Amino acid sequence: MKVMAQMSMVMNLDKCIGCHTCSVTCKQAWTNRSGTEYVWFNNVETRPGLGYPRTYQDQGRWQGGWVRTKRGKLKPRAGGRLKKLATIFANPKMPSIQDYYEPWTYDYDMLLSSPQGAHTPVARPKSLLTGKDMNIEWSANWDDDLAGSTATMQDDPVLKHMSEHVAEELEQTFMFYLPRICEHCLNPSCVASCPSGAMYKRAEDGIVLVDQEACRGWRMCVTGCPYKKVYFNHKTGKAEKCTLCYPRIEVGLPTVCSETCVGRLRYLGLVLYDADRVTEAAAVEDEHDLLAAQRAVFLDPDDPEVVAAARREGIPEDWIEAAQASPIWKLINDYEVALPLHPEYRTLPMVWYIPPLSPVVDVVASSGNDGEDPRTLFAAISQLRIPLEYLAGLFTAGDTRPVERVLRRLAAMRSYMRDVNLGNTPDEEAAGAVGMTGQEVQEMYRLLAIAKYQDRYVIPTAHAEQARDLEEIACSLDYEGGPGMGGAGPLGESSGPPVPVAVENFHALSSRQTADSPNGPSTPGRVNLLNWDGNGRPAGLFPPSDRKNAP
Amino acid sequence: MDVMLWVVLPYVTFAVLVAGSVWRYRYDRFGWTTRSSQLHESKLLRLGSPLFHLGLLVVILGHVAGLVVPATWTAAIGIPEEVYHLVAALAGAAASAVLVLGLLILIYRRRVTSAVFLATTVMDKVMYAMLALSVLSGAWATAATQLVTEHGYDYRQTISPWFRSLWYLQPQPELMAGVPAAFQVHVVAAMLLFALWPFTRLVHAFSAPVGYLFRPYVVYRSRDAGGSGAAPGGSGARRPRPGWEPSAGPRKRS
Numbered sequence: 001m002k003v004m005a006q007m008s009m010v011m012n013l014d015k016c017i018g019c020h021t022c023s024v025t026c027k028q029a030w031t032n033r034s035g036t037e038y039v040w041f042n043n044v045e046t047r048p049g050l051g052y053p054r055t056y057q058d059q060g061r062w063q064g065g066w067v068r069t070k071r072g073k074l075k076p077r078a079g080g081r082l083k084k085l086a087t088i089f090a091n092p093k094m095p096s097i098q099d100y101y102e103p104w105t106y107d108y109d110m111l112l113s114s115p116q117g118a119h120t121p122v123a124r125p126k127s128l129l130t131g132k133d134m135n136i137e138w139s140a141n142w143d144d145d146l147a148g149s150t151a152t153m154q155d156d157p158v159l160k161h162m163s164e165h166v167a168e169e170l171e172q173t174f175m176f177y178l179p180r181i182c183e184h185c186l187n188p189s190c191v192a193s194c195p196s197g198a199m200y201k202r203a204e205d206g207i208v209l210v211d212q213e214a215c216r217g218w219r220m221c222v223t224g225c226p227y228k229k230v231y232f233n234h235k236t237g238k239a240e241k242c243t244l245c246y247p248r249i250e251v252g253l254p255t256v257c258s259e260t261c262v263g264r265l266r267y268l269g270l271v272l273y274d275a276d277r278v279t280e281a282a283a284v285e286d287e288h289d290l291l292a293a294q295r296a297v298f299l300d301p302d303d304p305e306v307v308a309a310a311r312r313e314g315i316p317e318d319w320i321e322a323a324q325a326s327p328i329w330k331l332i333n334d335y336e337v338a339l340p341l342h343p344e345y346r347t348l349p350m351v352w353y354i355p356p357l358s359p360v361v362d363v364v365a366s367s368g369n370d371g372e373d374p375r376t377l378f379a380a381i382s383q384l385r386i387p388l389e390y391l392a393g394l395f396t397a398g399d400t401r402p403v404e405r406v407l408r409r410l411a412a413m414r415s416y417m418r419d420v421n422l423g424n425t426p427d428e429e430a431a432g433a434v435g436m437t438g439q440e441v442q443e444m445y446r447l448l449a450i451a452k453y454q455d456r457y458v459i460p461t462a463h464a465e466q467a468r469d470l471e472e473i474a475c476s477l478d479y480e481g482g483p484g485m486g487g488a489g490p491l492g493e494s495s496g497p498p499v500p501v502a503v504e505n506f507h508a509l510s511s512r513q514t515a516d517s518p519n520g521p522s523t524p525g526r527v528n529l530l531n532w533d534g535n536g537r538p539a540g541l542f543p544p545s546d547r548k549n550a551p
Numbered sequence: 552m553d554v555m556l557w558v559v560l561p562y563v564t565f566a567v568l569v570a571g572s573v574w575r576y577r578y579d580r581f582g583w584t585t586r587s588s589q590l591h592e593s594k595l596l597r598l599g600s601p602l603f604h605l606g607l608l609v610v611i612l613g614h615v616a617g618l619v620v621p622a623t624w625t626a627a628i629g630i631p632e633e634v635y636h637l638v639a640a641l642a643g644a645a646a647s648a649v650l651v652l653g654l655l656i657l658i659y660r661r662r663v664t665s666a667v668f669l670a671t672t673v674m675d676k677v678m679y680a681m682l683a684l685s686v687l688s689g690a691w692a693t694a695a696t697q698l699v700t701e702h703g704y705d706y707r708q709t710i711s712p713w714f715r716s717l718w719y720l721q722p723q724p725e726l727m728a729g730v731p732a733a734f735q736v737h738v739v740a741a742m743l744l745f746a747l748w749p750f751t752r753l754v755h756a757f758s759a760p761v762g763y764l765f766r767p768y769v770v771y772r773s774r775d776a777g778g779s780g781a782a783p784g785g786s787g788a789r790r791p792r793p794g795w796e797p798s799a800g801p802r803k804r805s
Contacts (some may be wrong), residue, residue, distance in 0.1 A: 235670075
């Protein structure tokens with residue numbers, strides 16, 4: 001047994017209202033730079049829908065994740081080491097920018113500088129890649145709220161895998177939102193695909209990162225990741241991905257997406273797992289067994305043997321305590337309501353989801369029945385095959401039983417808590433029917449519905465004695481070249497020693513507040529509002545003041 | 552002039568190549584990448600890039616065989632001059648045809664795809680010019696001297712010994728004096744390209760990921776493995792910059 005700690009996340013999809021606040025704040029913090037315009041480390045997809053990049057779940061096309069060979073071994077679906085090197089000159093399975101979307105800005109300058117005329121001036125969209133006029137045809141959430149989905153929804157890879165009757169019943173539409181970040185998998189296929197060895201899983205907390213100094217831009221990780229959450233920065237020629245906001249996690253803060261989530265649906269915490277059993281679990285023969293296999297890899301942090309083994313591996317005491325208090329462990333193991341996203345990719349993903357009950361409740365309520373009556377709900381859960389099968393296609397490789405189990409637990413909690421709130425005697429039978437006690441239901445309710453900050457985020461800080469060179473603990477501005485460095489190196493703007501994460505943003509922000517070159521309108525001193533962080537009053541934000549008319 | 556071109560220039564090129572690469576690797580590991588533009592355009596790249604790179608690999612092998620291996624060695628293992636010439640000329644012509652075709656596709660793609668053209672730096676353009684000059688002059692030298700006549704030009708009596716003489720540190724520039732102009736242009740262009748090499752995206756050739764074949768799939772790395780700039784003694788503080796070491800503070804009262 002080799003105990004390792006994994007920082008992981010659970011999202012409660014019932015509470016997601018699809019507001020995209022997580023995406024926007026993440027973008028402001030991490031990818032509001034030239035070269036990453038199209039990159040969303042966090043994105044929110046409407047399901048059913050195509051996702052971002054389009055149809056990324058279709059592994060027959062994109063070849064992400066692992067496959068189990070006839071001999072029971074795991075191999076990256078896109079090919080092993082030799083094949084990777086043989087196709088290194090042009091990756092045959094890399095999504096093009098059109099599969100994400102072509103980033104654009106608007107010719108805002110036209111609104112300010114066009115001469116007076118009969119017609120209102122128009123700000124035309126300009127491509128951020130070519131600087132030319134373009135038609136906006138797709139974006140990261142183009143089919144948001146099922147917009148235009150009659151034209152595109154048939155291509156949803158999850159729907160395609162479901163049985164045929166679904167296509168005919170699509171008019172009984174249901175939908176929910178699926179926020180996605182990097183899964184920080186236990187068995188990451190992006191890491192396995194990197195020829196340079198630049199991608200790695202951090203031994204302390206399992207965060208998967210790209211070493212920007214070692215990445216050589218071979219692009220194999222983009223193909224390797226079945227969730228398409230490794231992106232190629234076309235400006236620097238390096239791969240970039242969600243970092244689980246490691247500078248924040250290291251000092252005990254939740255990620256930006258979690259911190260700013262208005263629905264408070266994200267949970268962060270540690271899970272202890274047995275690193276020796278990871279490969280074995282990822283290689284079980286039946287896809288439907290993957291969920292159970294991954295659960296079996298996790299270790300009970302309250303088990304004295306596990307604690308002793310964790311101490312032997314040098315896991316600090318407060319980390320063990322944090323693992324014992326982890327909301328993730330409770331949701332996955334105690335309440336068993338969280339499920340992994342696409343376990344069939346065999347990467348053992350570590351961002352899990354509580355499937356939404358609301359599509360079912362909505363149907364029940366709209367048919368005039370009581371949406372919180374346990375019997376009606378239970379019946380509806382087993383009868384409404386479309387939501388159930390769809391959720392199973394997302395979270396359990398098509399096996400509806402675990403999803404049904406979770407939804408029944410959520411339904412039971414709903415009706416049990418309604419009785420509590422109305423002052424009736426709570427129905428212990430409803431709790432018992434889903435294998436829980438009333439006490440457990442109340443605790444789960446507290447974690448899911450009350451969702452206090454300190455209950456949602458149990459994040460131990462990084463240890464100085466364990467990690468001596470944490471950039472973000474030391475003063476970030478105090479590095480070689482110091483503050484005020486900025487500007488382009490002699491070998492172009494993507495050259496020179498890398499700067500600490502926070503400083504990169506600091507300089508990038510200040511220089512971008514006045515320009516978003518090379519593409520876009522030509523007036524100097526113009527502000528790209530997308531990139532503006534709201535601080536100060538950058539030159540060009542307002543038209544030049546007219547001194548004579550000033551008040 | 553001969554000494555300048557065939558003694559000074561090669562050594563300067565070599566010095567710049569080595570020192571420049573070391574400097575670039577130390578200073579600019581972040582910029583050390585292929586800077587691939589596949590995201591912008593994939594169809595032409597999937598045709599041109601493998602043609603170019605695979606053609607280039609064959610051409611490099613041919614150069615090693617022609618420049619490094621003396622004629623006496625091939626004769627010693629029983630390969631007659633005629634056979635060597637025939638194989639070298641035909642294989643060289645075929646490989647350089649593939650190489651030139653790939654290069655032309657890549658240059659066309661770079662110019663015509665506007666996103667790719669916009670991502671092209673000045674250094675890229677200089678590099679492309681030098682690369683095209685070396686490749687085209689080499690292909691031209693092969694076509695003009697090796698394919699038209701039966702025996703071709705025997706560079707193994709002039710260019711190859713000159714090349715090896717540089718490594719013995721006993722340069723013989725006189726060997727290069729009578730060489731056909733096409734070869735002279737090719738050699739000079741190649742030397743300029745090598746001098747330019749460390750400062751362009753061509754450095755990605757030095758990081759061909761051979762190690763991938765021999766490592767486990769999943770890489771784990773500890774947070775403190777990088778180790779640069781960390782203060783000794785295990786505190787989280789960063790090592791102070793030279794000249795900025797803090798003065799000894801007042802002793803803590805216990």
